Amino acid sequence: MRVLVIGSDGLSPILVEKWIETLPALRKIKKQGIMGRTIPPLPAQTPVAWTTFMTGVNPGKHGIFSFMTREKGTYKRKVNTPDKIKTKTLWKILSEHDKKVGVINVPMARTEELNGFIIPGFLAKNEGIPYPTKIKEKLQGKFGIKQFKGDVEIKLLERVKEEPDKFFERVDEITDIQMDISLFLLEEEEWDFFITVFMGTDRIQHFFWKYVDERHPEYEKNEFTEKVKRYYQKMDVIISRFLENIDLEETLFILLSDHGFCPVHSEVLVNCLLHKQGFLKGDVKGEIDVEGSVAVAYEYGDVWLNLKGREPQGKIKPEEYGEILQKIKKNLEKIEVDGQKVVKYVATRDVYWGPYVEEAPDLIILFNSGWQASRGKSKEYKTQKCIVKSEKWNGGHDGTHDPRDVPGILAILGHGIPEGLEVEANLYDLTPTILKILQVPIPNYMDGKPIQQIFTS
Amino acid sequence: MTEEKTKSKNFTSILIPTSLYKKLEEKVKETEFSSVSSLVTHIIREYLAKLEEEKEVFSEEEEEEIKERLRALGYID
Structure with a gap:
């Protein structure tokens, strides 16, 4: 058995539900597999949530409580970077059990010696630099790039209000490159576990949420409503492209997000x-x-x-x-x-x-x-x-809202997965679930438990 | 593909002193590893990981760069 995870930072189950009729791949998963929600840790913030996902433990064990922290014994404010994570990652554990891994653009995932490859994500020191070097060479040979950063550049972020079209165009462009790179490495490399995380949904929603959520007092349906919807449709196409490239008889497909959004x-x-x-x-x-x-x-x-x-x-x-x-x-x-x-x-x-x-x-x-x-x-x-x-x-969502008010999405498809089931899981349940699927022992210290509904048949 | 062929493609030999090998052979019995090879693989991976981890610590300047990005994203002021 193999596991393919597509991550989408901040992908909202509320919007998926709302637009499901225009999202054929997600509609298929809802009908033929599991469609549910992930409950983020507290605080429901990108670095805390992805670290919780990748370690299978609560922040009290992995040590990441926010984007920023106060340095012990001082009043100094420091960024919580991946080198501060105290617990092993899912991909490290899998590597130690001789499973082949491929990890692309997961926030807080840093360069590590793995049985496979990694392209570190948001907040990593070597963000976008593939490791080991042979992956860098392969990307250079195929796409002419040595590095892939899956995020919008600072200059554009600072001008979202003035140049929204440029922002959306760039998010689309980065998303397309990431899909191409991911599909290429999916085909090219050996893997038992493969993950790629897209950042576009999070970046778009922080700036344009009020155009898609009727609960927002300034809700307004306009061109931006359509632009956000179109990005969800793009993610749906990406999901279908990955589904076309795997054999569901031998690969379990998981789509997840680390949190959702609220007004x-x-x-x-x-x-x-x-x-x-x-x-x-x-x-x-x-x-x-x-x-x-x-x-x-x-x-x-x-x-x-x-x-x-x-x-x-x-x-x-x-x-x-x-x-x-x-x-x-x-x-x-x-x-x-x-x-x-x-x-x-x-x-x-x-x-x-x-x-x-x-x-x-x-x-x-x-x-x-x-x-x-x-x-x-x-x-x-x-x-x-x-x-x-x-x-x-x-x-x-991030750090100032109850995790239950901003759940992420969890969609699972594969052989033996119950049809049309709704599941709610804590983010830290995913690592033990994936270890169990890949028949790797679950370390005792983990807080999460395998999602039982996956193993019923 | 036969097991032998798979082995030859994915594995290679290294030389270590026999005395060291014998020590490891004794040690391996006390561990979860099934052979000296898998124990040595683990030790080498740990060593390489440590080297990578040392490279991952941020300098003041690099931390400032990250803060700039977080500011642009609206995460910090």
């Missing part, structure tokens, strides 16, 4: 709230006094307390920690705008388990659909209004 119309300046509530103070320059404050928040609704013995200039005694934590949590959970609750709940580290729990933020705010922690204004704390209109994004 975002307003941004919450969490530090402004903490300031008004007396937990945060400013310095003489008018900036946030991180060292002098009790608590500080960052872009993802992650709140860090200033604890004695842990932070260099700690302000709270360990015995006060629990009480202050609860106070901040309660205050944030109370906020309402026009009678609507802004915060769904505030999570503490108790949601995690494992040796790296202490690297998690002290609190994570999960907003109700529509609100998110401010990115662009996360450092503003003195403003009159702590809740403002969201300018850059109108669709979100």
Whole structure:
């Protein structure tokens, strides 16, 4: 048995359901196989979610809690890059059991010595550089490229509003190149496990979600609605191309996304709230006094307390920690705008388990659909209004929403797969499921369990 | 394809001192590996992986580049 996984970052099960009549490949899978949902980890963010998928464990065991973290024993904000992952990847485990693997553009997947090849994805140091070198040579021979980065360039991202057509064109172009490269390596290389992850859905939806989700207060059906739909149809064509290139009698096909989306119309300046509530103070320059404050928040609704013995200039005694934590949590959970609750709940580290729990933020705010922690204004704390209109994004998921409000998609097709079944699985169930299909022992430390419905017949 | 042919295509021999081989032969009994060859394959893979991992650590400059990208995507300010 072999396993082929097509990943699509942020592909929304809501939109698939809505447009299913125009998506023949997905309609076929829904009828002949499993169509369901993946529940992302908390927070439902690309780096956390893909790491959870590829390790089979919760963030307390793999150590990635967000895009960014606070460096231990400092107040320094650092990017969480793949070298910080503490647990083995699915492809490493498979390689150790002599299974051949092919890994393309998975966010947080980095160069590793594998029994096969890898093209590292988003956030990896060697993003897009194939390893080993023979793969680089093959791509150069066939496509004339030494490197493949499956993401839109910074310059275009910065001008999405001014030049939306250029943005969509470039996303299409990158998607096409990735499909060609993936199909070529699928044919050319030996593999027991093959994965390729497309980023287009995520990038498009962050900027254009309000044109496809009627729940958004600024929902408007226009040319962008059609453009997003057309990209879903493109992904459907890609799925059908992969299905044409495998034998379903001996290969299990899995389509998955790491999270979905929900509307975002307003941004919450969490530090402004903490300031008004007396937990945060400013310095003489008018900036946030991180060292002098009790608590500080960052872009993802992650709140860090200033604890004695842990932070260099700690302000709270360990015995006060629990009480202050609860106070901040309660205050944030109370906020309402026009009678609507802004915060769904505030999570503490108790949601995690494992040796790296202490690297998690002290609190994570999960907003109700529509609100998110401010990115662009996360450092503003003195403003009159702590809740403002969201300018850059109108669709979100990442780190500021309940994972259950932004599920990803899970579609499975293959020999013996029950027809027309709906399944819901945690993202960390996928690695144990794939190990079981490939008859590789599942390590005891894994949190996920194989998806039983696959193995019923 | 016969097993022999598959073997010759996918595997090759390396030379190691006999004394070392004998040590490994003893060691292999205490491990999950079925032969000295699979134990040595594992050790070599681990070694190569370590070299790759060392290359993966980000410099300050590289981290700044990543931050630029995250800013453009709207992930950070």
